[in-house]
Amino acid sequence: MNTPTSNALYTDLSRYYDLMCTDIDYAAQSHCISRFDQLFGNGGKRHLDLACGTGQHIRHLIDKGYQSQGLDLNQPMLELAQQRCPEASFSLQNICDFTVDTQLDLITCFLYSIHYSGNLENLKQCLQQVYLALHEGGLFCFNVVEKNLIRNDSFVRHSVHHEGSEFTFQSGWYYSGKGDTQALKLSVDRKTQDATHVWHDEHPMVAISFAELTALLEPQFDVHLFEHNYDTLQPWNGESGNALFVCVKRPLA
Ligand SMILES: C[S@@+](CC[C@H](N)C(=O)[O-])C[C@H]1O[C@@H](n2cnc3c(N)ncnc32)[C@H](O)[C@@H]1O
Incomplete structure (x- = not known):
């Protein structure tokens, strides 16, 4: 394993x-x-x-x-x-x-x-x-x-204000149609007055x-x-x- x-x-x-x-x-x-x-x-x-x-x-x-x-x-x-x-x-x-x-x-x-x-x-x-x-x-x-029912073009997104920053969270599934692994695509954006930080993550999921x-x-x-x-x-x-x-x-x- x-x-x-x-x-x-x-x-x-x-x-x-x-x-x-x-x-x-x-x-x-x-x-x-x-x-x-x-x-x-x-x-x-x-x-x-x-x-x-x-x-x-x-x-x-x-x-x-x-x-x-x-x-x-x-x-x-x-x-x-x-x-x-x-x-x-x-x-x-x-x-x-x-x-x-x-x-x-x-x-x-x-x-x-x-x-x-x-x-x-x-x-x-x-x-x-x-x-x-x-x-x-x-x-x-x-x-x-x-x-078999995953829609690769569909995602969930929401934004929240917290301690002077605006956070936007987005997630969506992606399945190629073959095999026993799909992806969960996650992204987090944090905007402050001066800068934007972005995290992207893609997990292998069964x-x-x-x-x-x-x-x-x-x-x-x-x-x-x-x-x-x-x-x-x-x-x-x-x-x-x-x-x-x-x-x-x-x-x-
Ligand atoms: C989407 S969050 C869900 C957390 C919680 N169940 C909830 O509903 O808010 C996924 C959680 O799974 C944990 N995680 C990811 N892979 C794991 C694994 N193989 N074994 C145990 N925990 C895992 C992460 O650290 C994270 O806390």
Whole structure:
């Protein structure tokens, strides 16, 4: 397995990460996951967030009564997460080869971060570690993009004013149509009165179809697909290019 040990963008820009995410409703996403957990979970409260970033979901889930922990590949992100969630524990680990001390009831991975596994081989390893880390009946929730429905010309962009600077964040997926890797293209511009700083980043991300992913999960999990809408729990309509996967660990045969 060839897995990275850091990701420069999140190290360099960790202090701006929350600004980049001001349009994300972390409370609604966390609430949605707790509803999935009520519907499908085993009733336990031990929770792990993979690629937890600055700990925003963990904050909300602790406030809902979970005993949460987080892991991430980038230490500066973990330091911000620890400040936000002093009662949680955090570890510097890769989602592809992480281990836990005690089995968990809920594992989450938000903001398409499961794609950071990078390629199919590493993704399989990540899913195996999730399986080992969960109690029987435990829940694994994450969001994914379907490689065959990626629009290479589509991107998300937003600007924020902060401490005398204007930040513009832009991100978009690119898939060549072949293979098990796609790119997430990110750019951050910071304009001050005197200068403009620009960061560009392109991560290798695993590319997979929902059918392939379901086939990987099904030997070990009951798999439910939902529309990528955190306000209404609707089954995936078979056409949307992103979805929420809700997976229940099967009892051992
Ligand atoms: C888009 S951010 C998502 C953060 C958080 N889940 C959220 O929703 O705000 C991606 C995070 O994944 C982390 N990351 C990237 N590759 C990783 C890997 N292989 N293992 C663990 N964390 C990783 C980055 O450091 C970053 O914090």
